[in-house]
Amino acid sequence: MFMNRIVKIILIDILKNKIVLAYTIILAALSWSSFALEDNAAKGLLTILNVILFTVPLVSVLFSTIYIYNSSEFIELLLSQPIKRKKIWTSLFLGLSISMILAFFVGAGIPLLLNAPDSVGIMMLIVGCLISVIFVALAFLSAILTRDKAKGIGVAIMTWLYFALLFDGIVLFLLFQLSDYPIENAMVGLTALSPIDLARIQILLHLDISAMMGYTGAIFKDFFGTTSGLVASFLLLCLWAAVPFYISLRRFKNKDL
């Protein structure tokens, strides 16, 4: 009962925030224009995919981290009340996750459903929501790791930079260095280490262009293309959200405020 009320208070507070509104509008503008510019829906989807995998994590992780630090007064106020610590932290997480999903759904979800109302479009929608939640969870982790706001935001940006850019670089480097060895199966395992890559491969395989990805693409298709592969990768994405949040929750329970 308490939880619902706190989630509601947080949600209203976030949705009043102009940054969330701007984020929604930008997502909408990008999505609508990429469908309008490309002559077929598949190309439009590909453009949106890249936009989603670049902006959604950045905004989710950065906005959430800053919001958590700015809520320190609110958290302190609630802590002296008869409310469980777990409830405070989970409510904050739910409030942020729901608002990020809402912004994504209104901004990118509606044009997706209107222009590509097939399995790929819906999949993209689900993946976008999951990515939002994952990076909110990572924000909770980086905010609890350090008391200092500037450091915490720094950690959040590094997290995004790592998953959005560096990780791909490392994979590519390994791919070229070890191209003489049969590393295709290892590559499948490697993608599990980055939620963004997991999401990207998942969607690419459902677009026709996966045929152009060569031998590695075929291996990927062998694994991720099957139902069990699909389920496995969705479970992995869920883990990417659950584990960071769980660690942060454990730490929050034992934190001195």
Added chain:
Amino acid sequence: MIEIKNCYKKFGKLQVLQDINLSFRKGECVALIGPNGCGKTTLIKSILGMVLPDKGAIDCNGKSIFNDYLYRKNIGYMPQIGRYPDNMTIGQIIDMMKAIRQSDEPLDEDLMTAFGLEKMFDKQMRTLSGGTTQKVSAVLAFLFNPEILILDEPTAGLDPLASEILKEKIITEKQKGKLILITSHLLSELDDLITEIIFMQEGKVHFHKKVSDLKSETKEEKISKAIAQILKNNVHE
């Protein structure tokens, strides 16, 4: 009502609380005094569950407070520096607290009227002066008629009129048989309020005495002078 046994707390290398043993009962008005950084606020925050002691036990009404949160229903807390969400108004904060507590019991809005806060209900927290923020903290602490009141430097930052109102309120609540815990540097302010006094130094309880005993031992009328005499004697020893 509150029982603290062998409490220890360390922040990094600094030992903030060292073997604290205290007990507070109904109807007492306890003053917690001591130099800056002696662990007063840490002790208070430990009772509230905001700081978790490394060792020891804290009981409230016979139940351990660790892993419990409902005991905080009986506590009204007024922090030293109240920090509130910037963009909320006074009215919103008070409404939010009411919604969170969902108390069926009648609310105690005496202080709100006495401070004239109703007139400022639509002011945002960030625009408030330190004193007005303190008034909001005080109102929130008393609002739900708690059995235990924990006031951290309650009169610091309040104007003489407001601090007089608050003192009157504390005395009324004391007479109702509530437990009141106050920390303060202004010993002169405490004279007509308190029944017991605890002096802390470097994380340890230096002494814990009834005010009447303290006065008769030192043959002083004022608390401030009595304390000064005790400290002087200690130095000479």
